[in-house]
Every structure is written in structure tokens, then in C-alpha cells.
Amino acid sequence: xxxxxxxxxxxRQRERGARTIARFLAVVVAAIVxxxxxxxxxxxxxxxxSRGLVxxxxxxxxxxxxxxxxxxxxxxxxxxAAVDGMGWDRQLPTVDDRTYxxxxxxxxxxxxxxxERGQ
Numbered sequence: 001x002x003x004x005x006x007x008x009x010x011x012r013q014r015e016r017g018a019r020t021i022a023r024f025l026a027v028v029v030a031a032i033v034x035x036x037x038x039x040x041x042x043x044x045x046x047x048x049x050s051r052g053l054v055x056x057x058x059x060x061x062x063x064x065x066x067x068x069x070x071x072x073x074x075x076x077x078x079x080x081a082a083v084d085g086m087g088w089d090r091q092l093p094t095v096d097d098r099t100y101x102x103x104x105x106x107x108x109x110x111x112x113x114x115x116e117r118g119q
Contacts, residue, residue, distance in 0.1 A: 060102040066115035069103060075117055077103065082112025091117070 063069040069077065076093040083095050093113050100107070100114055107114040 060098045062102045063106070066106055069106060069115045070117070073099070073115070076113050076115040078113035078116070 061072075063072075066076075073094045073096075075091050077096050077099045078093045079097050079100050080095055082100075083092055086092060093116055100112070103114045
């Protein structure tokens with residue numbers, strides 16, 4: 001009887017070990033499938049978000065001169081790069097890269113801020 005009990009314990013340990021290996025392999029396969037599908041999922045989500053964002057973007061206005069631009073953007077309009085790092089003691093212009101690009105010809109000193117008002 002003692003031999004039979006030892007065989008039963010050994011069999012259960014082997015069965016438990018086999019289940020552990022099977023679970024581990026299932027996790028590994030799931031991880032590989034997930035990593036393989038990430039680029040497809042990311043590009044699909046990115047494309048959907050981009051379509052949603054681009055469809056809702058208003059057209060950019062090109063102004064005739066600084067007076068017209070300043071009537072809408074009181075302190076001028078600049079790029080992120082131009083305004084980044086400016087001191088908080090200044091009155092900062094509106095940051096809008098698309099509007100600046102449409103009105104870059106109004107930036108006479110080429111500092112990345114069109115129609116800024118003197119400080």
C-alpha cells in the first residue's frame with residue numbers, strides 16, 4: 001500500500017508540473033500574439049484618431065496685415081518653438097503653428113512670432 005501511495009504522489013506531482021508548463025506556454029503564446037498584433041492595432045487606432053482630429057480642424061485664416069491678425073490674436077501668433085522658453089514676465093503670444101505658417105510673411109524679424117506687440 002505504501003508503494004501505491006508513493007506512486008500516487010509522484011503521479012500528482014508530474015501532473016501538477018505538466019499543468020504549470022502548459023500554463024506557462026499559454027502565457028508565452030498569448031504574449032507573442034499580443035506583441036505581434038500591437039503594430040496593427042496601434043496603426044488602426046492612430047488612423048481612426050487622425051481622421052477624427054483632421055476632420056474637425058477648422059481652416060486656417062491668412063490675414064492681410066498685422067492689424068487684422070492682432071484683432072483676433074492680441075499679442076500676435078507664434079510657433080511652439082518660438083514661445084517655448086520665453087519668460088513668464090512677458091505677455092505671451094498665442095501659440096498656433098498652423099496659423100503662424102499661414103501668416104509667416106507678417107513675421108518681419110523672423111523670430112517665429114508674427115505681429116507681436118512691443119513689450
